[in-house]
Amino acid sequence: MSKGEKTPGERRQLPVQQDKPWGGRFDAVLDDKAEAFLASLPFDRRLAQEDIEGSTAHCRMLMQRGIISAQEGELILNGLAEIGAEIETGTFPFDLSLEDIHMNVERRLIQKIGPSGGKLHTGRSRNDQVALDLHLYVRKEITKVDGLLADVQAVLLELAKKYFGVIIPGYTHLQRAQPVLFSHHLLAYFWMLQRDRERFLDAYKRADLMPLGAGALSGSSFPLDREMVARELRFGAIYENSMDAVSDRDFVVEFLGCAAILAMHLSRFSEELVLWSSQEFAFVELADAFTTGSSMMPQKKNPDVPELVRGKTGRIYGNLVAVLTMLKGLPLTYNKDMQEDKEPLFDTCDTIRQILEIYPPLLATMQLNENKLQQMLRHDFSTVTELADYLAAKGVPFREAHAVVGRLVRYALNEGKHPVELTRSELEAFHPLLDNELMSQILNPRHAVASHRSRGGTAPQAVKAQLSRARQIMRRHTRRAQRLFKCGTF
């Protein structure tokens, strides 16, 4: 070989794509449009802290196992801490051409500490790295959502206490059905949100699995200590299969699924708030701070917040379906498609968080229109089931009692009267057991509500018991969540 000529090895060290961590194999540069298309940095930069957390644990393990020296390890750990600070203070030089947050952090580390920075990726692939970051992120999000849900529940309990005794019409088919305590109605949402919290807690267990050590797909030839990494990061368990570890996004789907059910609950509640604050219902008035006016009609006070909560539910469902669909045709193991897990996840996290932060003050400042509610119930027919129940309790077969009261209702409607206004002889024509005194007692909404004493019913006694169970369950949940969130079993 003549002087000045390069050996094949040297030639390989002069990659055209020298800006890329993987540039060695390539002769031509990546097309600009392809580069922009492939980059996840614009959205995965939000995984920066998780990436550093994960890399820190990985580095400690490499040191512990003697895979890198203590000295190199310390350099890397200090470099990572500095990078963490740069990201926090907004001075980190993000570079889109490095595709994602993982390669940005690594490149910065090498810039800071030199070639030793290149040892951090020993025994690791971006495939298990990105999975780890996502696990850390979803775990953190679940703890946040759990706390925010507790805030909404707390306001529901406060309102249930504040308005204890106020009766509202209860509906089926959006037709007045039977009167209920307003507190009872609110507590229905308490229990929905409680189930949501439990669902998220359950999903936490699958987010609490540690994938690192899977490498690209098949594990590693380095003597890694995966349990140590799991301990460092407080994971409850590790993936038993390296291929599963890098392919699994169930935990993302589960999170999005829990969020979709939660959004459905909040959307139903929102729909009720929209109805309740209409002039037709006028049960409640939302505070000025949470309503908006019309640019044209000066009288308007629009319930925009609950409307938009209802509207945002669509995108939260969409995010779930997007990730499910993205995954459904993927062969094992990692495929670039999986980069599409992040935007739906982040969007759902942001949306849910926004909604859950706005709900407590919106509910706490809402005014209940008690006078209007009292008037509304005075002349409605929503207590006549009590009459049928009364006859049934006296031994009349319920089916027959139902028919008697049905005829009585039809008669009263035709006469333009309320059943309590019927005369004794009018009543007796329907059934000998009926009289005026009985009517005004039994048809009184307060009496109707008070008589529904079955467990879980709307009678004040039953609702009081329900309230105290709700408080107890919240306390128990908090203890359970704290145990789960704080300590992995490793």
Ligand code: ARG
């Ligand atoms: N940016 C990628 C993602 O978010 C990181 C993992 C890429 N791994 C790979 N071999 N291309 O999914």
